Amino acid sequence: MHNFPVYSPEQALHLPLFSEKKVEVWVKRDDMIHPFISGNKWRKLKYTLQDALENNTEELVTFGGPWSNHLLATACAGALFDIATTAFVRGEEVDNPVLKMCQLYGMNLHFVNRTAYKDKNSLFQQYQQSNTNNTYFIDEGGSSILAAQGCAEIITELQNHYDHIICAAGTGATVAGLAKGLLSTGKFNTQLHVIPVLKRGEFIIDEMKKLNAPIENVHLHTNFHFGGYAKTKPELIDFIKTFVAQSGIMIEPTYTGKTMYALHALIQTNQIRAQQRVLFIHTGGLTGLLGQLNLF
Numbered sequence: 481m482h483n484f485p486v487y488s489p490e491q492a493l494h495l496p497l498f499s500e501k502k503v504e505v506w507v508k509r510d511d512m513i514h515p516f517i518s519g520n521k522w523r524k525l526k527y528t529l530q531d532a533l534e535n536n537t538e539e540l541v542t543f544g545g546p547w548s549n550h551l552l553a554t555a556c557a558g559a560l561f562d563i564a565t566t567a568f569v570r571g572e573e574v575d576n577p578v579l580k581m582c583q584l585y586g587m588n589l590h591f592v593n594r595t596a597y598k599d600k601n602s603l604f605q606q607y608q609q610s611n612t613n614n615t616y617f618i619d620e621g622g623s624s625i626l627a628a629q630g631c632a633e634i635i636t637e638l639q640n641h642y643d644h645i646i647c648a649a650g651t652g653a654t655v656a657g658l659a660k661g662l663l664s665t666g667k668f669n670t671q672l673h674v675i676p677v678l679k680r681g682e683f684i685i686d687e688m689k690k691l692n693a694p695i696e697n698v699h700l701h702t703n704f705h706f707g708g709y710a711k712t713k714p715e716l717i718d719f720i721k722t723f724v725a726q727s728g729i730m731i732e733p734t735y736t737g738k739t740m741y742a743l744h745a746l747i748q749t750n751q752i753r754a755q756q757r758v759l760f761i762h763t764g765g766l767t768g769l770l771g772q773l774n775l776f
């Protein structure tokens with residue numbers, strides 16, 4: 481079986497703001513699934529890998545930036561499940577700890593400039609033609625309908641009922657899966673709060689629709705991007721410092737830090753109210769910190 485057991489407990493999180501506001505906060509610890517196939521990246525790869533293997537795939541071909549959690553997850557999964565991996569990396573050739581670990585897992589890296597990177601289908605087709613392996617295309621960030629199907633399992637695993645769920649969005653595949661999971665399990669009253677980590681996050685709704693996700697209970701909060709993808713501000717860094725020391729749960733500035741900041745703001749402003757129970761999805765991705773420790 482090309483799978484491994486998922487360990488992702490729901491843990492209560494006690495902080496002074498939450499008790500003051502009488503809000504119950506829990507964390508779904510998807511960050512504990514695997515150190516390198518972290519969080520939602522395993523969720524997104526699970527059915528994709530199954531499909532690849534059913535199609536006798538010998539090589540996965542995927543795309544990402546030089547700090548991509550998705551590239552590292554794909555590299556590690558390829559090594560575990562005995563499939564070669566190749567990545568097209570956006571931008572000029574660089575060397576960093578994440579890409580080093582990708583190579584350790586045996587991934588082949590091809591650096592491409594931003595213009596060429598935009599046309600992923602043509603990069604894939606050219607590569608396929610020059611290659612004798614049976615190749616399989618995985619989009620940037622691992623986003624697809626199969627990815628959303630895997631993310632829906634975050635919901636089907638839940639032990640408790642929640643009034644609110646809050647989660648980061650990059651491509652939107654993870655939150656699409658959450659919305660689908662809420663519908664399929666009949667949790668019609670759970671409100672899904674989505675925090676785009678990029679500027680102009682309105683596009684997440686379109687992405688969710690493309691992945692056939694219902695959007696009735698979705699609340700999109702587009703004002704927590706802190707300047708854009710992988711951008712930060714001193715107040716975000718200060719917030720993360722305090723949170724990590726108080727909670728014992730590591731978060732990072734690109735995804736989970738922005739989302740935890742947003743959760744605090746929603747509770748502070750009573751958009752999430754007393755006696756309600758919230759679930760924060762910890763989507764993992766902590767290796768991104770390797771490039772950001774100098775910020776702290």
Ligand SMILES: *Cc1c(COP(=O)(O)O)cnc(C)c1O
Pocket residue numbers: 519520521549550621623648649650651652653654655735736763764765766
């Ligand atoms: C990739 C990633 C996301 C974004 O997930 P999408 O499905 O692309 O929206 C969120 N959090 C972390 C930690 C990630 O690595």
